[in-house]
Amino acid sequence: MNDRMGAWRRRHVLGGFIGLAALGAPAILRAAPSGQPVKVGGTLSLTGFLAQTAVIHKIAAEIMIEDINSRNGFLGRPVEYVLLDDQSKPDVARSLYEKLITVDKVDLIMGPYATAPILAAMGVAQRYGKVMIQSSMGIPNLQTYDMAFPATPFGPEPDKTYPNVILDAMASLPTPPKSMVIVTSKFPSAQFMAKGMRIEAEKRGVKVPLYLEYEAGNRDFGAIAARVKEANADFLWVGSLGLESNQLLEALRKLDYTPKTSFHLYPAPGPLALSPDGNLVWCSTFLEPDEPFMSRPGMKKIAELYKERATKANLPYAIIDAQAAGMVAAWQILEAGVNGAKTLEDKQIAAWLKKNVVTTVYGPTKFDGLYNHGEPAQLIRQVQDKQWKVVWPKQFVAPGVKLIPT
Amino acid sequence: MPSATLLGQALISGVLAGGMYGLLALGLSLSWGLLRLVNLSHFALAFLAAYLTYELGTTYHVAPWWAAAMIVPVMFLIGIAQHWLFDKFKVNELASLLITFSFAVILEVAIQLYWTADYRRFETHYSTMSIKAGPFYIPVLELALCMVAGVLAWGTWLWLRKTYVGKALRAAAEDADIAAAYGVDHKKLAYLLSGMGAAYAAIAGTFIALIATLAPTQIWAWLGVVFAVVIIGRLGNPLGALLAGMLIGASESIAMAVFEPAWAPVVSFSVLIAILLWDPEWL
Amino acid sequence: MADLLSVENLSAGYGRAVVLSDVAFRLGEGEALAVLGRNGVGKTTLLDTLVGVTRRFTGSIALGGREVGTLAPETRAGLGVGWVPQERNIFRSLSVQENLTAVARPGPWTLDRVFRLFPRLKERRQQSGASLSGGEQQMLAIGRALATNPRLLLLDEPTEGLAPIIVQELLAALTRLLREEKLAAIIVEQHAQKILPITDRALILERGRIVHQSDSAALLADPMPLERFLGVTGR
Numbered sequence: 001m002n003d004r005m006g007a008w009r010r011r012h013v014l015g016g017f018i019g020l021a022a023l024g025a026p027a028i029l030r031a032a033p034s035g036q037p038v039k040v041g042g043t044l045s046l047t048g049f050l051a052q053t054a055v056i057h058k059i060a061a062e063i064m065i066e067d068i069n070s071r072n073g074f075l076g077r078p079v080e081y082v083l084l085d086d087q088s089k090p091d092v093a094r095s096l097y098e099k100l101i102t103v104d105k106v107d108l109i110m111g112p113y114a115t116a117p118i119l120a121a122m123g124v125a126q127r128y129g130k131v132m133i134q135s136s137m138g139i140p141n142l143q144t145y146d147m148a149f150p151a152t153p154f155g156p157e158p159d160k161t162y163p164n165v166i167l168d169a170m171a172s173l174p175t176p177p178k179s180m181v182i183v184t185s186k187f188p189s190a191q192f193m194a195k196g197m198r199i200e201a202e203k204r205g206v207k208v209p210l211y212l213e214y215e216a217g218n219r220d221f222g223a224i225a226a227r228v229k230e231a232n233a234d235f236l237w238v239g240s241l242g243l244e245s246n247q248l249l250e251a252l253r254k255l256d257y258t259p260k261t262s263f264h265l266y267p268a269p270g271p272l273a274l275s276p277d278g279n280l281v282w283c284s285t286f287l288e289p290d291e292p293f294m295s296r297p298g299m300k301k302i303a304e305l306y307k308e309r310a311t312k313a314n315l316p317y318a319i320i321d322a323q324a325a326g327m328v329a330a331w332q333i334l335e336a337g338v339n340g341a342k343t344l345e346d347k348q349i350a351a352w353l354k355k356n357v358v359t360t361v362y363g364p365t366k367f368d369g370l371y372n373h374g375e376p377a378q379l380i381r382q383v384q385d386k387q388w389k390v391v392w393p394k395q396f397v398a399p400g401v402k403l404i405p406t
Numbered sequence: 407m408p409s410a411t412l413l414g415q416a417l418i419s420g421v422l423a424g425g426m427y428g429l430l431a432l433g434l435s436l437s438w439g440l441l442r443l444v445n446l447s448h449f450a451l452a453f454l455a456a457y458l459t460y461e462l463g464t465t466y467h468v469a470p471w472w473a474a475a476m477i478v479p480v481m482f483l484i485g486i487a488q489h490w491l492f493d494k495f496k497v498n499e500l501a502s503l504l505i506t507f508s509f510a511v512i513l514e515v516a517i518q519l520y521w522t523a524d525y526r527r528f529e530t531h532y533s534t535m536s537i538k539a540g541p542f543y544i545p546v547l548e549l550a551l552c553m554v555a556g557v558l559a560w561g562t563w564l565w566l567r568k569t570y571v572g573k574a575l576r577a578a579a580e581d582a583d584i585a586a587a588y589g590v591d592h593k594k595l596a597y598l599l600s601g602m603g604a605a606y607a608a609i610a611g612t613f614i615a616l617i618a619t620l621a622p623t624q625i626w627a628w629l630g631v632v633f634a635v636v637i638i639g640r641l642g643n644p645l646g647a648l649l650a651g652m653l654i655g656a657s658e659s660i661a662m663a664v665f666e667p668a669w670a671p672v673v674s675f676s677v678l679i680a681i682l683l684w685d686p687e688w689l
Numbered sequence: 690m691a692d693l694l695s696v697e698n699l700s701a702g703y704g705r706a707v708v709l710s711d712v713a714f715r716l717g718e719g720e721a722l723a724v725l726g727r728n729g730v731g732k733t734t735l736l737d738t739l740v741g742v743t744r745r746f747t748g749s750i751a752l753g754g755r756e757v758g759t760l761a762p763e764t765r766a767g768l769g770v771g772w773v774p775q776e777r778n779i780f781r782s783l784s785v786q787e788n789l790t791a792v793a794r795p796g797p798w799t800l801d802r803v804f805r806l807f808p809r810l811k812e813r814r815q816q817s818g819a820s821l822s823g824g825e826q827q828m829l830a831i832g833r834a835l836a837t838n839p840r841l842l843l844l845d846e847p848t849e850g851l852a853p854i855i856v857q858e859l860l861a862a863l864t865r866l867l868r869e870e871k872l873a874a875i876i877v878e879q880h881a882q883k884i885l886p887i888t889d890r891a892l893i894l895e896r897g898r899i900v901h902q903s904d905s906a907a908l909l910a911d912p913m914p915l916e917r918f919l920g921v922t923g924r
């Protein structure tokens with residue numbers, strides 16, 4: 001579909017100059033957007049506590065901009081990403097977006113990473129009537145601005161839908177877990193999911209004997225581990241970020257306790273997959289470099305490029321995953337919006353996006369639901385042989401892969 | 407009410423985790439208490455040592471104790487170099503806070519440039535080993551950390567109390583001008599102490615590499631709690647620093663076991679405020 | 690006899706304020722000098738300048754023939770200048786014994802000998818400096834200076850503000866130091882009658898200048914200058 005759309009776009013833009021001959025135009029003509037560049041402004045948390053995520057997004061964005069420019073740019077003009085560092089601070093993000101719009105006079109904006117900076121940027125976007133696409137806001141109901149669009153398919157109510165995906169997967173096990181310990185960071189998007197998980201689990205008859213919240217940046221998991229061990233439930237659900245899952249599992253092992261089955265919300269994927277404690281654990285995802293995702297348009301090339309650049313940037317985990325894919329999808333949506341609406345006018349781009357379906361690395365994506373969200377597609381992956389494999393729901397599982405019970 | 411096993415286990419892991427607070431507090435307490443320099447870059451130096459331990463361990467397969475043997479002397483020299491700057495620019499207590507803060511930020515950026523902002527984890531086979539004692543488990547690595555911290559704190563305490571240099575340092579800390587008039591060359595001693603502080607940071611760093619998560623911003627994660635520990639333990643008192651570390655670690659852990667884990671960060675500051683209000687003689 | 694200390698043309702003060710001007714005197718080995726004068730005439734400033742903690746503007750200070758006026762206090766201490774400051778300034782956070790050993794240098798004045806001179810200090814050796822009485826603090830300050838084994842001892846009003854019984858005890862100790870041990874010393878005092886008997890020479894300061902210099906014995910015999918510059922009789 002992307003290829004067909006590309007051809008269509010090509011025809012349209014070149015049409016004024018060389019007529020319909022562009023249908024079979026040689027590569028040199030296709031790959032040369034020209035004129036004043038279209039400036040797209042945005043921030044990422046290149047420094048500060050979110051910095052480990054920024055490199056991933058930056059690489060993904062750079063790949064996408066090259067990709068877009070190798071086709072036709074935006075309306076035949078090359079795309080330029082004006083990227084600033086928000087230092088992981090919402091207030092810095094707010095003033096930088098203000099600056100991008102008023103001083104740098106960017107044509108379009110691209111959202112930052114993580115809920116807090118996104119909310120800060122969204123306020124500015126709303127004030128200036130700019131379309132804002134973001135890839136990582138885990139709490140959709142906070143996205144109240146009608147020209148903000150999510151690039152990642154959380155769906156409008158992931159705190160209701162995703163726990164049921166997990167509960168379905170649990171029910172499919174040979175001995176379905178009857179009790180669940182929930183341990184979560186108080187980081188807003190994790191806490192939001194944990195609360196939903198508790199409600200949905202109890203609705204479906206899974207007991208929650210222990211529900212614990214810890215402060216983001218918690219240093220010592222010894223006491224939490226002791227409580228998890230004592231509760232000894234059939235299933236452990238961890239609302240973790242970064243390396244918290246590794247820390248908790250290590251603390252549990254120091255108590256000679258291995259949870260029967262555990263789920264981890266937003267852990268750093270590399271360290272958990274490689275850790276001896278990580279074997280067969282579950283985790284949330286939207287995409288892995290495997291079938292059926294690799295057959296999606298452009299995905300193979302993007303995955304390869306990502307691996308190459310991430311390795312070059314000295315990233316320990318150089319495999320594309322949902323985080324990088326979110327940024328890829330965000331640019332795909334912006335590209336489709338601009339070239340679909342045939343304008344850089346934010347209002348018309350927003351209107352076009354609401355009426356159309358965009359195919360991204362996450363598949364066909366719609367924006368016609370609550371909070372501009374479409375269908376949810378949050379999945380479960382499992383560490384198998386130190387690799388992440390999507391294991392649930394079944395339609396996203398690669399041939400030959402199965403959810404392995406523990 | 408939590409079970410006795412849970413409480414006991416929480417106490418054990420808390421005290422052992424507090425050993426790390428104490429170890430980090432040690433160097434900080436010495437330079438603050440005896441040189442009147444608040445060295446915020448202490449944490450950055452510890453993390454630099456941690457990253458070096460990680461690098462040596464993962465890339466060159468150097469055992470952490472050999473890594474420490476290499477890093478500690480280098481850090482000692484870095485500490486001396488750092489003091490040379492303080493000395494040259496006649497840095498006072500407040501200025502030291504600002505200058506070492508900048509040092510720390512520069513080191514953070516340097517670490518991020520080389521090792522990226524991504525999380526690093528130094529996996530070792532003993533990282534999750536523990537000894538079983540009745541119903542309790544004692545993690546081996548944390549135990550080793552506490553023993554090292556104990557030896558260092560005790561040794562430093564004795565050194566300050568029993569040696570000429572130690573006593574001269576304490577005298578100079580109280581009144582540098584008077585001490586100088588009695589022949590105490592506290593400038594030379596200050597170099598020695600700065601070197602020691604950095605060497606202690608390196609030792610803490612080796613354990614951080616083995617126990618904790620490495621990320622450049624983690625440099626700041628320990629700041630608040632370790633400052634509380636330094637103050638509760640009394641400036642310049644190595645044994646006090648270690649005991650205060652264990653006290654805070656234990657209180658945090660018990661709070662996590664009995665109440666809500668999310669209360670843990672509040673605990674260290676509550677203990678600090680309570681002790682400041684109580685204002686005991688030893689403070 | 691060669692001079693132990695020779696001060697010439699000395700002027701000193703604080704910041705830009707000149708307190709001492711054109712001070713000159715000599716002190717032989719084993720001699721004791723009394724420095725007399727009213728409040729605020731610059732007695733402390735003189736001792737502090739010898740120690741090296743004020744600002745010296747001009748003049749020379751030679752100790753055993755070597756110019757020390759340009760040296761740092763810690764270097765002068767190493768060359769044998771021992772100081773008992775007017776404020777005593779003992780190290781309050783150190784114990785009595787630590788106060789003595791922290792600055793000790795090898796020589797005849799060992800810890801034991803200091804304790805023999807001031808038995809009270811021995812009793813309180815483990816106590817912290819902060820817990821001492823005024824008299825004990827003064828003993829500790831003197832003991833601490835002795836522990837550095839000085840060639841020249843500078844004492845700034847050692848009996849100031851102390852109970853008569855303690856003053857007696859201190860004077861007895863000073864008599865031993867100065868008369869029996871023959872330790873070279875400069876003693877600042879406002880009460881001339883207390884120290885003239887145990888010193889060899891005396892000088893009187895008035896507004897930062899030396900206005901009288903003579904043997905102590907002569908001053909005791911003819912107290913006219915005392916009456917004139919201090920407003921007291923020699924008795």
Ligand SMILES: Nc1ncnc2c1ncn2[C@@H]1O[C@H](COP(=O)(O)OP(=O)(O)OP(=O)(O)O)[C@@H](O)[C@H]1O
Binds near residue numbers: 706727730734
């Ligand atoms: N730190 C200082 N800064 C500025 N002026 C000072 C300082 N100390 C003393 N002075 C001044 O120098 C002069 C001499 O003071 P000094 O302390 O030497 O007198 P003194 O003879 O020791 O007096 P006292 O008998 O009261 O001890 C005084 O006018 C005093 O105000």
Ligand SMILES: [Mg+2]
Binds near residue numbers: 775
């Ligand atoms: Mg005086």
